[in-house]
C-alpha cells in the first residue's frame with residue numbers, strides 16, 4: 001500500500017491559492033504519488049492500495065494506473081494505514097507500507113525488504129545510519145548533551161510485514177492512542193521483533209520545501 005492522504009503542512013504547497021496535498025506535488029514533472037506507486041509496481045509489487053485525501057479522490061483516481069485501489073485516508077498516518085489495511089485483510093503474502101512522499105525509492109530497497117520477509121522476518125524496515133554528531137537541546141536551543149549515535153538509525157519506507165502480524169498489531173491500537181509515526185512502531189508495540197535492512201538516501205522523504213531542491217531521480221534505478 002501507499003499512504004498519500006497527508007496534507008503536507010510542513011511542505012506548504014499551494015495551487016491556485018489553496019493548499020494542495022503533498023502527494024500531488026510534482027517532482028521531475030509528475031506527482032509524487034505517481035512516482036511512488038509506479039516504483040512499487042516496477043519493483044514487482046502487485047495489488048497496490050493507495051490511501052488518499054477524501055476531497056481529492058477523483059484527482060488521484062485520474063492519475064493512478066488502472067488496477068490500483070483507492071481508499072479514503074484518515075486524520076493521521078496511522079488512520080490512513082488502517083483504512084488501506086481493511087482492503088488487505090483477505091489477501092495472501094506480505095504487506096508493504098510505503099510513503100507517497102518517498103517518490104524515488106530504488107527497487108533494490110523494496111527487494112531487500114521482501115527478501116528479509118521471505119527469509120522469515122515478520123517485520124522489516126529499511127534504515128540508514130546517523131552520520132552527524134547528534135545532540136540534545138533544551139527549550140532555549142542550548143546543547144545539554146551528546147547522543148551516542150552508533151546505534152541510531154533513520155527509518156525509511158517501504159516497511160514490510162507478514163500480513164497477519166500487521167493486521168493483528170493494528171487491531172490492538174487505536175488512532176487516538178500513542179502517536180505512532182510508522183508501522184514498525186505499531187508492530188513492535190505488539191511485541192513483534194523488527195528486522196532492519198539497508199535503506200538508501202534516494203528513498204529520502206520529502207517533508208519541507210528544501211527537500212524539493214534535493215530530491216534526485218536516479219538516472220538508472222537498481
Ligand SMILES: Nc1ccn([C@@H]2O[C@H](COP(=O)(O)OP(=O)(O)OP(=O)(O)O)[C@@H](O)[C@H]2O)c(=O)n1
Nearest residue numbers: 003004005006007008009010075076080100101
Ligand atoms: N493523515 C495522513 C498523514 C500522512 N499520510 C501519509 O504518510 C506519509 C508520510 O507522512 P508525512 O511526510 O508526515 O506527510 P504529511 O502528514 O502529509 O506531512 P505534514 O506532517 O507536514 O502535514 C505521506 O506520504 C503522507 O501522505 C497519510 O496517508 N495520511
Ligand SMILES: C[C@](O)(CO)[C@H](O)COP(=O)(O)O
Nearest residue numbers: 099155156157181182183205
Ligand atoms: C513512516 C516514516 O516515513 C518513517 O520514517 C515517518 O515516520 C513518517 O513520519 P512523519 O513524522 O510524519 O514524517
